[in-house]
Amino acid sequence: MASNRKNSVLTPSRRDVLKYGGAAALSMPFVSRAWAQTVEINMLAWYGHGEPDVVGEFEAANNVKFKPKYYAGGDNMLGLIAQSPAGTYDIILSDAEFVQQLNAAGYIEELNAADYNFDDMLYDDFKQFPGHWADGKLHSVMVRCGHLGVSYNKNAITAEEAQSYKCFWKPEVKGKVGHFDWHLPSLGMMSLTNGNGAGLWDLDDTKWAAVKETTMSLRPQVGGFFDYGGTFNSLKNGEMQAMCGIGDWITGVLEKDGAPVASVVPKEGGIQWTESYCIGKGSEKQEIVKKFIQYMLSPEGQVKSAQMAAYPGFCITKAGRAKLNEVDKKEAERTGQVDGMPNDPITLIKEGRIHYRDIPKQQSLEDWNDFWSEYKNA
Amino acid sequence: MNPPEKKSLDLYAMTWRLPVIVWQTIFFVGPLLFMVAMSFFVVKNYRMVEAFEFTNWEKMLGRGYFWDSYLLTLGLASLSTVVAMLIAFPAAYALAFKVSDSARRWAIFLLIIPFFTSYLVRTFSWYVILAESGVINAILGYVGLGPYTMLNTKFGTIVGYMTLTLPLVVILQTFALANIDTRLVEAAHNLGCKPFATVWRVVIPLAKTGLIIAALFCFILSFGDFVAPYYLGGSKPPTLPILIIDTTKSGQQWPRAAVVAIMMMVTLFAVAFAALTAAYHKRGRS
Structure with a gap:
């Protein structure tokens, strides 16, 4: 019996070849996966x-x-x-x-x-x-x-008007101003509108109250609060003609797609x-x-x-x-x-027109978020 | 007089009931109790810390915007329920009484089809239709009307709610009406009751339970929906589900979001209890 078994290993039958060959072939993927696992x-x-x-x-x-x-x-x-x-x-x-x-x-x-x-x-x-x-x-x-500033539809707002955040209050865009639904960039822009410049995040009680007042005055103009997809769509289909809280990071994609939108850093300054x-x-x-x-x-x-x-x-x-x-x-x-281009982002930073986005210095994020909820409900 | 029989524990029945009880305990009662407990926790450095403080309740219920959102959500869900019930009724009436069995089966099948696709996708498709440059305004433009703003308005929100609820309401109403004993309707006609009066005084009372349940489902779905008010209503102003998202998104205030969620659940329990009481209330019985 023993010699028979030995012989069968040394001289495999066609069935043995198929059996062992099949097993080896089937196990190859596991071997190769183990060899170079992603x-x-x-x-x-x-x-x-x-x-x-x-x-x-x-x-x-x-x-x-x-x-x-x-x-x-x-x-x-x-x-x-x-x-x-x-x-x-x-x-x-x-x-x-x-x-x-x-x-x-x-x-x-x-x-x-x-x-x-x-x-x-x-x-x-x-x-x-x-x-x-x-x-x-x-x-x-x-x-x-990237830089945040005035994002606008060129058919509704001129390039000159877009040089100031004041264009958000333009009567012709009433109900057509959108917000990216995050308090930090939008309230930062309102702070810049108030002329707080480099101190836009460092607001004492008086300045914070003034920023809230400015923001509330924009509310009748506002047509909606959007996430990334909503911001993108509403600018693309023309539902919103100006957008607060964004910049070229959204309009750039649309602009490349042929939409008449743009973003600029206005004279009050932009946020990076x-x-x-x-x-x-x-x-x-x-x-x-x-x-x-x-x-x-x-x-x-x-x-x-x-x-x-x-x-x-x-x-x-x-x-x-x-x-x-x-x-x-x-x-x-x-x-x-x-x-050498006048809107070179590095030039804008060097000119002091760009302020790095930050968190509020004298209020908590919760204060800003609370006000944001109040603003959305106004 | 025989003494009352002592009921023995029916192990067979209990065995079949047990999975439902266990399921509900683990996946409904348990999380609900945790949510209640969570509403007393505090958040420190974006992390929830176990505590028993009432600050979240004081903060949320003390804010004017919470009550504004609450009333808005209640109002929109009620409006959605009324609109859905009114739109669905003629369709359900026709399906129950005016068409063949085969046509009814096909209609029900077609009403189920919307549930095969994502609600979010169906909602986004309204962008193309409701936008100022969309299909409806293009058609209105041919007759010199518009353009009208429909997206990012309460109208848009209601359209979204209808997308979510209308097929279900039609189905539930159809089943409610189809189960009416038609001999009673014929009797009303034979006794000289006019068609509208027959609907009002015979059909609706007979289908009351099913109709109220259809309305209840519509209210529950609309009250808790986040998609329609956010994407078609422009979150302007936010409803309670959006307020939950806002609260968790900024500052990770899950305990405060739990307060909002509990208020929503209490409202829904109250509405459901009132609706079911009305649905099963028999005239003449106290």
Whole structure:
């Protein structure tokens, strides 16, 4: 019997060949999967950052897959992190003004500044962006920004009128002024309308009362409060002819699609939104996340960010801007990202016309949100 | 006289009832109790902390905008119920009494089809129809009318509510009317009752229970709907479901949102209790 068995192994029958060959073939996919298993990276970000147009090439080159969870608004982001166990998110895209709170709550890892090329930044502020460093330690890296101002339909508001937030009160657009439904940018713009300039977030009781009064006076003009999709649609179909609280990040997408809309930084000043990447506390994928942040700061990553399908942002590195001018001159010119253009975002910052978005200094976010609810109900 | 029989525990019946009881306890009573408890918690650094404080109740019920939202939501849901009941009744009447069984079956099938698709998608499709550059205004434009603003208005909200509730209301009304003993309707006619009076004095009273339940479902769905007032009403002003979203979105005030939710549930319990009492109330009985 034993010799028979031995012989059968050495001289397999056709049935044996089929049996063992089939088993081997069937097990191959498991072997190959185990050999190069795709790494999943959990991302918490504003909409669009984990989509293929931004991360596709990086995913293919590094055998990773982003699993994005999207939010709208910094406090929404903080809430999502607060309710998740440590290590849930490997990478967090934060509005710059909330990085300080992320750090204070211990939600993000310290970064090694030597890993990132700060010398290539277009503007000195971007190297030491407020709140990104604490006690000489780096916690977040700025990757893009954009400006908020007057967003308008060119058929309803002229370019001259759009040079002031006062155009929102124009009688012809009564019921046609929309709000992006987040108190921070809208109330910031009302503060700028009141002439608070660089002190727009630092309001004493008198100034805060005046901002509330100005905001309330706009209420009869308001046609609705919208999320991203609603803002996009209402501007596209002409239901809203001016929008408070947004900028080129929404009108830019529509403008490229041929809609007669635009965004400008008015004479009272504009607000800069700034987006920065952080590594989530307790992430086990810090190396690959670091590589991704480096990619987003590379010329290729900066161009991806500038051309992002969901909403465009400005390049913040010299090499990124140069690359954008090389591969997509039209978009660079549309957004003023060409050295010497009068609406060059860096020039606007240097001229003091742009103020970084921040959180209220003398009131709490709750105070602002309470007023926002009251305003919506007025 | 025999002594009253002592009822023994029917294990067979209990076994079949148990899954429903367990399900309701785990997925309804449990979360409800947690929500009540949560309304006394506090939020510190965007994180809920267990506590027993009345601050959330004081803050929410002490705000004028909460009561504005409450009355608005109540008013819009009531209006939606009246409009849906009025629009649905002629259709349900025709389906119950005027068409063949086969046509009724097809109509019910067609009324169920909207539930196959996402309500959100159906709501967004109204953008194309109601926009100032949309289909309705284009047609009105041919006869020299408009354009009229329909999106981001209360009219838009009601259109959204109808999208959500009307098919269900027609179905429920049809079933209520179809179960009426038609001999009573014929008797009313034979005794000289005019058609409208027959509907008012015979058909509606006989179908009362089903009609009230249809109205109740319409009210409940409209009262709790977030999509229509947000996307077609422009959140202007916000209803209670939008207020819940606003409250959680900024500052992560889940405990305050729980206060709003509890107020909504209490209202719905009261309305449902009143409606069911009216539905099963027999004339002449106390």
